[in-house]
Each structure stands twice: as structure tokens, then as C-alpha cells.
Amino acid sequence: MRAAVLWGLTSSFLVSSASRLYGGPGMRQNRRPQMERTLILCKPDCMEKNLAGEVIARFEKAGLRLVAAKMLRLTSTLLDEHYAHLKDKPFFPEIVAFMASRPVLALILEGDQAVARVRDLLGPTDSRKAAKGTIRGDLGTSNMLNIAHASDSVENAAIEVKRFFRADEIPA
Numbered sequence: 718m719r720a721a722v723l724w725g726l727t728s729s730f731l732v733s734s735a736s737r738l739y740g741g742p743g744m745r746q747n748r749r750p751q752m753e754r755t756l757i758l759c760k761p762d763c764m765e766k767n768l769a770g771e772v773i774a775r776f777e778k779a780g781l782r783l784v785a786a787k788m789l790r791l792t793s794t795l796l797d798e799h800y801a802h803l804k805d806k807p808f809f810p811e812i813v814a815f816m817a818s819r820p821v822l823a824l825i826l827e828g829d830q831a832v833a834r835v836r837d838l839l840g841p842t843d844s845r846k847a848a849k850g851t852i853r854g855d856l857g858t859s860n861m862l863n864i865a866h867a868s869d870s871v872e873n874a875a876i877e878v879k880r881f882f883r884a885d886e887i888p889a
């Protein structure tokens with residue numbers, strides 16, 4: 718009887734420790750962590766408003782780890798490739814000019830389900846439609862001036878990390 722009670726207490730301790738380890742509220746409990754990397758660009762509006770630290774702090778507070786960072790001025794060749802999916806949009810020349818207008822801060826973040834969690838923290842593309850509490854909702858101004866880019870899938874994250882960082886800048 719005493720052994721059964723002891724086992725009950727031990728197993729509930731193990732389950733609650735695992736759920737603390739593997740995710741907070743809203744995440745599926747008792748699953749293995751899915752460690753991912755994702756690519757962030759703190760855009761020219763973010764840099765102009767002196768908000769890079771605020772943006773990084775939000776990611777860090779959410780449990781994501783910064784594994785690489787660098788400032789760079791984006792070329793139109795790089796932007797043509799990065800925004801190829803927008804080539805036919807009327808705002809394409811504007812977004813390329815905006816992204817090249819001053820140096821941006823490129824980051825690689827790592828964490829459990831990092832790709833989806835970063836997109837959730839960022840909010841939707843149009844800052845005016847993004848909920849308060851999201852990075853774009855709190856800090857962005859418009860569709861274009863939306864503070865940061867974040868990879869939209871694990872596959873694109875792998876491509877984008879290599880697009881913005883040389884192999885020797887990416888930690889193993």
C-alpha cells in the first residue's frame with residue numbers, strides 16, 4: 718500500500734517535471750522537444766527606432782536562444798532571391814529599396830519549435846492587424862514597416878540561415 722502511494726507520488730512528480738521541461742501552457746504536454754533553428758532579420762525600421770534589443774529580449778524571454786548574430790547591408794541581388802515569392806507584387810521594388818536602406822541585424826535563434834513560436838511572437842504581416850502583445854502589434858506601423866522578418870517553415874529556415882550566414886558563422 719505504502720509502495721503504491723510512493724509510486725503515485727513519484728510518477729506525478731516525473732510527469733509534472735517533464736511537462737515543465739517540454740513546454741508551457743498551450744503546448745502539447747509530454748512530447749519530445751523539437752529543436753529547430755530559424756532566421757530573423759531586424760528590419761531597417763527596427764534598427765532606425767533603436768528596437769533591436771527589445772526584439773531580442775522578447776525572443777529570449779520566450780526561451781529562445783540566440784546562436785548567431787551579425788549586422789549587414791542587404792544587396793538587391795540577395796533581396797531579389799529572398800523576396801522572389803513577391804516578385805510580381807506591386808510593392809516589390811519598394812520592399813527591396815526599404816530593406817536595402819540601412820544595415821539590418823540578422824539572427825539565428827534556436828529552440829523547441831522555434832520556427833512557429835517566433836512567427837507567433839511576431840504576429841501577422843500587417844502590423845495594424847497584429848494583436849497587442851505581439852512584436853509587430855506593439856512596435857510595427859504598417860504592412861511594410863513590420864519590424865522583423867522570420868522564416869515561415871523549417872525548410873525555408875534552413876535555406877535562409879545559409880543565405881545570410883557563411884558556413885563558418887553558423888555554430889554546430
Ligand code: ADP
Pocket residue numbers: 803808812841842860861862863865866867869
Ligand atoms: P511575412 O514577412 O509576414 O512572412 P511576406 O513574405 O508575405 O510576409 O512579405 C514579405 C515582406 O514584404 C513583409 O514582411 C512586408 O515587409 C512586405 N509586405 C508584404 N505585404 C505587403 C504589402 N501589401 N504592402 C507593402 N509591403 C508588404
